[in-house]
Amino acid sequence: MEQKKPIRTYVKRQGRLTKAQKNAIEVHGPSFLIEFKEELLKVEQLFLTEQPLCFEIGFGMGDATFTIAHTNSDINYIVTDVHQPGIGNLIKLSSADNLTNIKIIPHDALEVLQFMIKDNFLSKINIFFPDPWHKKRHNKRRLVNKDNLNLIIKKLKDGGVLHIATDWEPYALEIIEVIKTSNNLTLTTNNFLERPDFRPETKYESRGMRLGHAVWDILATKG
Template sequence: MFPDGTGPAADPAGSHHERRIRSFQPRRSRVSPGQADALRRLWPQWGLDIDGLSRIDLDQLFEGRPVVLEIGFGMGEATAQMAAADPDTGILACDVHTPGQGNLLGLAERNGLSNIRVANGDAIILLREMLAPASLAGLRVYFPDPWPKKRHHKRRLIQPEFLSLVTTRLAPGALVHCATDWEPYAEQMLEVLSAEPTLANEYSGYAPRPDFRPFTKFEGQGLDKGHVVHDLLFRRLPA
């Protein structure tokens, strides 16, 4: 799609890493002219492919800001709002949806948001191969695919194995913030997060919706269907 090499790669990790059950499906759907233009112009400066071949220097990438990893940002509107509200925090926004990547880059440029970087590819490879231990100030996972069918539950992102990995990349005091409108997934999230010994719940059960999380399109769709949105806030304990 970007033959000149200026945009995100279709399969950045290629065959470098093992095949396994993934929590996402790559979605290189139709890109608008504006999104394509943003990708071509801004990807070399603000984008990175998750190839699993080198360690990312977050201090250099974000000019010394503390960095929060956001996994799955959709079209990026909420990410841009959070970046604007907290310019002293860097957001490493990871997704595989090409139109959303272009849209977020465009939003960052139009709003002068220098604290956003867009990562393309598998968040597991990013965490395992490319981020240093205790390098993240937080993790955000908002409205991930609930994989509602029982046979697909193994594809859900929030699993014990995932938390065992991600907590090694969180600095002490880092905030893990998840949100979902799918009740059974919320219950699983609460159970799995509560069982992780390096995390402590900020509340007794679910958290009230924090002001810093913007209202999202996915949240609105869930509420229109009569779903209840649950937020979960957990803090990384000292080692």
């Protein structure tokens, strides 16, 4: 029987790599990149220190991700995106700073979670400004939906935290609804909160704010 193609939550954007990004991938890629494989990751072999693990879906250009990893050296980060210039930029920033607590998997995060991450393992999952897929006929491509949330819950450990931010109100309301109807995930705040200090402003967010968009942060805990 022919297998149904998965619905992708992203489109691979064309974007030219700058010389510096290309150079960062070539020279420092081996220290930061992990190849996607349909097998469980041996996380204990990836980092110098065993400490809580945070997973990020869709870091974009990676500036906020770099700042978060730089600021929280007591947390390890496995972060994902498919956007080549962003991957180059994040490697450039991380190598210049000799960061040892971040690894990048340049692949669909949903497949990475499904195949490479153990159940009940992650202390945190960050999803900052998932593509809003505004048009009705594209809504099915939204990352945060019931099925994907079940996968996310399965991978978080008890007490693990899911942090989502979006600047698209209908999506924010939809996310609150799926969280409220999910098993085993509890909103930590009264639906929305203002951007907490521990989340730096992201590139996508800054652009939205220049256009007058508001921002919704959502925090939920497993258990």
